[in-house]
Amino acid sequence: MVLQKKRVVIVTGGVGGLGLAITNKFVQHGDIVCLLDLSQEKLDSTVAGLGENVKGYVCDVTKEASVQQTITAILDEHQRIDVLVNNAGLQYRAKIEDFPLEKWQLLIDVMLTGVFLMTKHVFPEMKSKRFGRIINISSVHGEMATPEKVAYVAAKHGVIGVTSVSAIEAAPYGITVNSVLPGPVKTPLLVKQLDDLYEIEGLSEQEALSRIVYPKQAMNRFIEDTEVADTVFFLASEEASAITMEHIKVAGGM
C-alpha cells in the first residue's frame, strides 16, 4: 500500500520533550497528529501553538479503558491510524533495596504495559487496512544498565521484546514495528535527574554528566530531540518499508 500523504499519527506522552519534537516533525510534513497525555491543561497549551492538524487527547496509557476510548475517538474522527509512536515515559531513581513497589509498578505500567495496550488496540485497524508503522521509544537502557534505575532498565529492555513480538505478528499485514533507543536528550525527564544530582549530591554538570549520563559515549554530547525525531520520522516513511524488528540507537556511539 502506498503511504497516505497526510497520515494520522498518534504520539503518546505528546506534551513532553521528545513527544513534542516528534510531533513537530510530522506536523511540518503536513501529517495529522493526535497527542496523548495525562493533563488536559498541558495538552491545550501545547496544541494551541501547533496548528489545526494537531489535537490533544487525555489518555492514560496504563488504563485499558482509557486507551480504548481514545483509539475509538481518533477512529471516529479520522477513520484510520497510520503511525503509532509509543513515547510516554518517566524516571525514578533509587537503590533496589530502597525502591518503592509503587514506583516499580508505575514505571513498568507506563513504559511497558502502555506500549502493549496501545499496540493491542491499534493493531485491529492497522491490520484491517494492511498498513501501519509502530515506533516504540525504548532507550539505550534497553540494552544496558546503570545503577538505581531498576524499573526503567527493566521496562526499556521489555520494550525491545514487545517490539520484536509485535513485528513478527504484524509483518504479514504490511505493518512495521521498530524501537528507537535514544541516548541522553535534554528533556524534562533528564533535566530533573541532573538537577537532583546538582542539588542533592553537589555535583557539577560535568560530574553529573559522567555519573548519570553515560560515561562511554563516543561523541561525548547530549543528543538533540530533533535527532531522535528524524529517526522516528524515517522509520514511519515509505523508504523504511523493509525495516522491521530493528532496535536503533540514536545515542552518539554507545
Ligand SMILES: NC(=O)c1ccc[n+]([C@@H]2O[C@H](COP(=O)([O-])OP(=O)(O)OC[C@H]3O[C@@H](n4cnc5c(N)ncnc54)[C@H](O)[C@@H]3O)[C@@H](O)[C@H]2O)c1
Ligand atoms: N530524555 C532522555 O534522555 C531519554 C533518553 C532515552 C529515552 N527516553 C525516552 O523518551 C520518552 C520521552 O521522554 P522525555 O525525555 O520526552 O520525557 P518527558 O518527561 O519530557 O515526557 C514524557 C511524557 O510522558 C507523559 N506520560 C507519563 N505517564 C503517562 C501516562 N500514563 N499516559 C500518558 N502519558 C504519560 C508525561 O506526562 C510527559 O508529557 C520516554 O519513554 C523516555 O523514557 C528519553
